[in-house]
Amino acid sequence: MKVLLVGATGNLGLRLVAALLTHGHDVVAYARSSKRLGALLPEAVYNKVTVVEGNATDTTSIKRAILDNDCEAVVNTAGVAAMAPWRRNNMPEIFSAVLKGTQQAGSEKNQPLRIWLLGGLGVLNFPGTETMLSNYVPIFLEHRENIKLLRALPPHSVDWSLLCPSTMVAEKSEVSVPAKSSHGRLTAEASSPPLWKDSWLKHIPFLGKVILAGMNAPRYETTLEQNADFIASDLKDRESPWIGAPVGIIDAAR
Numbered sequence: 365m366k367v368l369l370v371g372a373t374g375n376l377g378l379r380l381v382a383a384l385l386t387h388g389h390d391v392v393a394y395a396r397s398s399k400r401l402g403a404l405l406p407e408a409v410y411n412k413v414t415v416v417e418g419n420a421t422d423t424t425s426i427k428r429a430i431l432d433n434d435c436e437a438v439v440n441t442a443g444v445a446a447m448a449p450w451r452r453n454n455m456p457e458i459f460s461a462v463l464k465g466t467q468q469a470g471s472e473k474n475q476p477l478r479i480w481l482l483g484g485l486g487v488l489n490f491p492g493t494e495t496m497l498s499n500y501v502p503i504f505l506e507h508r509e510n511i512k513l514l515r516a517l518p519p520h521s522v523d524w525s526l527l528c529p530s531t532m533v534a535e536k537s538e539v540s541v542p543a544k545s546s547h548g549r550l551t552a553e554a555s556s557p558p559l560w561k562d563s564w565l566k567h568i569p570f571l572g573k574v575i576l577a578g579m580n581a582p583r584y585e586t587t588l589e590q591n592a593d594f595i596a597s598d599l600k601d602r603e604s605p606w607i608g609a610p611v612g613i614i615d616a617a618r
């Protein structure tokens with residue numbers, strides 16, 4: 365697929381450039397500065413991508429980048445959610461602009477486009493309930509605004525998936541093609557964190573689910589390389605099982 369990658373200069377974005385190329389996709393990297401992207405990628409990798417300069421808050425520019433380059437899919441890793449509930453970053457503004465640009469481009473192409481966006485563990489449901497984990501541990505709340513936007517989309521207007529990782533760490537500082545990960549493939553589940561460890565603790569009034577969520581959270585650390593591979597590999601299949609879903613992931617081998 366030809367993929368517009370928004371946020372290519374970021375930690376995950378750089379690994380996605382490598383993973384997408386490794387899985388045979390064509391990459392159109394959308395970044396604020398081509399010079400910065402060129403400095404972060406090895407020359408041989410940089411030479412394999414088409415670069416479009418633009419701001420991720422600019423809906424029209426994103427739509428143009430998709431249409432001018434005939435992209436069939438978008439991955440957005442731009443913007444970072446604020447951790448503290450009282451802080452505000454530009455993440456919701458970016459999320460909304462990229463989503464709208466993708467929706468408008470799909471409407472002009474007469475075909476809903478595929479898009480992967482980034483959320484966090486907190487927008488997944490506490491297993492066995494319809495309540496988000498961030499109701500118990502209220503951090504990174506901007507992701508909640510974003511998932512509301514996705515759920516309010518008219519049906520069949522965008523084929524979205526929301527990857528909801530906990531902390532992602534780098535395996536290596538440098539990026540190379542073919543991309544290699546020394547860890548296994550991720551195990552995924554729609555709507556809830558996979559392989560959750562349940563406990564009687566959840567029945568303790570008020571604090572039980574908070575304690576259990578806190579105990580489980582560290583188990584969901586994954587690597588940037590694993591997440592990049594997960595998205596790039598999924599985009600090879602137009603019939604992805606993850607369309608319309610927030611997706612929880614775990615490294616089951618950890």
Ligand SMILES: NC(=O)c1ccc[n+]([C@@H]2O[C@H](COP(=O)([O-])OP(=O)(O)OC[C@H]3O[C@@H](n4cnc5c(N)ncnc54)[C@H](OP(=O)(O)O)[C@@H]3O)[C@@H](O)[C@H]2O)c1
Nearest residue numbers: 371373374375376396419420442443444445482530531532
């Ligand atoms: N890292 C984690 O552990 C973790 C865990 C869960 C979820 N997430 C989510 O995953 C996503 C990627 O994380 P990350 O660690 O890769 O973040 P990062 O390294 O901070 O990268 C953020 C990217 O956003 C770009 N950006 C910011 N504002 C922009 C704008 N107005 N226009 C264009 N580009 C803009 C930055 O570009 P410049 O180079 O131009 O600044 C950079 O490429 C984030 O949404 C984050 O909330 C991360």
